[in-house]
Amino acid sequence: MSAVTIDSTRCKGCELCCRVCPQGVLRVAKQINTKGYFPAEVGDGTLCMGCCMCAVVCPDVAIEVRVHGVHYDFLGQ
Amino acid sequence: MTGGEVVFSRPESLRRTPTHYCPGCTHGTAHRLVAEVLDELGIRERTVGVAPVGCAVFAYNYFNCDFLEAAHGRAPAFATGVKRVRPELIVFTYQGDGDLASIGLAEILHAANRGEKFTVVFVNNAIYGMTGGQMAPTTLPGQVTTTCPGGRDVEQVGYPLRVAELLATLRTPGYIARGSLHGPESIIASKRLVRRAFEHQVAGTCFGLVELLSTCPTNWGLTPMAACQWVVDRMIPYYPLGELKRPESATGQVAS
Numbered sequence: 001m002s003a004v005t006i007d008s009t010r011c012k013g014c015e016l017c018c019r020v021c022p023q024g025v026l027r028v029a030k031q032i033n034t035k036g037y038f039p040a041e042v043g044d045g046t047l048c049m050g051c052c053m054c055a056v057v058c059p060d061v062a063i064e065v066r067v068h069g070v071h072y073d074f075l076g077q
Numbered sequence: 078m079t080g081g082e083v084v085f086s087r088p089e090s091l092r093r094t095p096t097h098y099c100p101g102c103t104h105g106t107a108h109r110l111v112a113e114v115l116d117e118l119g120i121r122e123r124t125v126g127v128a129p130v131g132c133a134v135f136a137y138n139y140f141n142c143d144f145l146e147a148a149h150g151r152a153p154a155f156a157t158g159v160k161r162v163r164p165e166l167i168v169f170t171y172q173g174d175g176d177l178a179s180i181g182l183a184e185i186l187h188a189a190n191r192g193e194k195f196t197v198v199f200v201n202n203a204i205y206g207m208t209g210g211q212m213a214p215t216t217l218p219g220q221v222t223t224t225c226p227g228g229r230d231v232e233q234v235g236y237p238l239r240v241a242e243l244l245a246t247l248r249t250p251g252y253i254a255r256g257s258l259h260g261p262e263s264i265i266a267s268k269r270l271v272r273r274a275f276e277h278q279v280a281g282t283c284f285g286l287v288e289l290l291s292t293c294p295t296n297w298g299l300t301p302m303a304a305c306q307w308v309v310d311r312m313i314p315y316y317p318l319g320e321l322k323r324p325e326s327a328t329g330q331v332a333s
Contacts, residue, residue, distance in 0.1 A: 003081060014294075014301040015102030020261055036101065055085040056261045059105030060096060066081035 003066045004042050010062035014063030017054035017063060024048040026054055041042035090121045090141045097135060101256040101301020103291040104132055108139055110268045114275050125159050125165040127152040131173035132206040150181020156195045167278060168195040172255035174215040175205040178240050188282050192249040197275045202291040203312060210296030213234040217311055222274040235247040237315065239268050241288045245322035251284045253322040259308040283324040290316055
């Protein structure tokens with residue numbers, strides 16, 4: 001069980017995270033943020049497996065990932 | 078949801094200042110890779126960065142370490158000065174292709190040839206971003222920009238400059254590598270290259286340059302997703318990825 005947190009005020013709506021998410025957890029919000037972009041938001045968070053792909057591609061470092069339980073640490077050296 | 082173990086968050090070396098980059102621009106990713114490497118090596122307190130002129134001109138607002146702002150293309154000259162006066166500092170320059178490959182080509186070439194022991198992060202997006210999408214030395218053949226609306230004509234202006242290959246032919250030992258920022262797997266691989274370049278500097282081994290293929294969705298006229306695909310389809314065939322030179326290959330031969 002994992003949790004993706006998107007800082008919607010930092011997000012510029014480039015949708016790169018939505019493209020790379022293997023589980024299709026992320027989607028584009030219907031409401032604009034304070035910058036005028038449609039930010040990414042978490043759809044069905046229960047599908048998230050904590051792979052961090054969204055956070056890796058996010059150019060604005062707007063995504064934080066927390067993991068509950070076991071996960072594979074492939075981002076390490 | 079709260080609780081749990083944080084497996085991905087903003088590195089300490091990157092300030093919380095929102096960047097001015099366009100949506101989908103991979104400059105932010107390149108910033109994060111450098112910041113994460115500074116954190117991992119524990120060198121943030123003694124690091125001095127040198128910002129270029131170009132899109133990354135405000136890099137000093139985004140990194141949480143000391144920074145200089147260089148004249149256009151002259152970041153390697155600034156870095157040479159800092160590194161020679163204070164060799165214990167970790168010095169890196171962060172430059173785009175308009176800055177490094179065009180006006181600053183003499184500085185980077187001689188800094189690499191002298192074997193100055195600093196690290197260069199070279200962001201190559203094949204276009205001048207900040208000034209509105211003009212043709213750069215790295216613009217691909219046939220690529221449309223505002224100053225070559227019919228596509229780059231190689232008969233008239235020659236072929237794009239492969240800076241990493243050019244520097245890899247120098248006899249002076251150095252670490253020259255090229256990565257790409259178009260997707261998660263290439264970003265993770267690029268971070269390894271950036272880390273190795275900084276490790277060589279920490280060990281005092283050699284000059285290091287990491288070229289990162291980047292996207293410019295605004296000036297390419299593509300969506301961020303299409304721009305990432307464009308890097309795969311067009312840029313990587315011309316700019317092959319990998320380590321082009323390691324300090325061990327001191328003969329000047331390009332390593333495989």
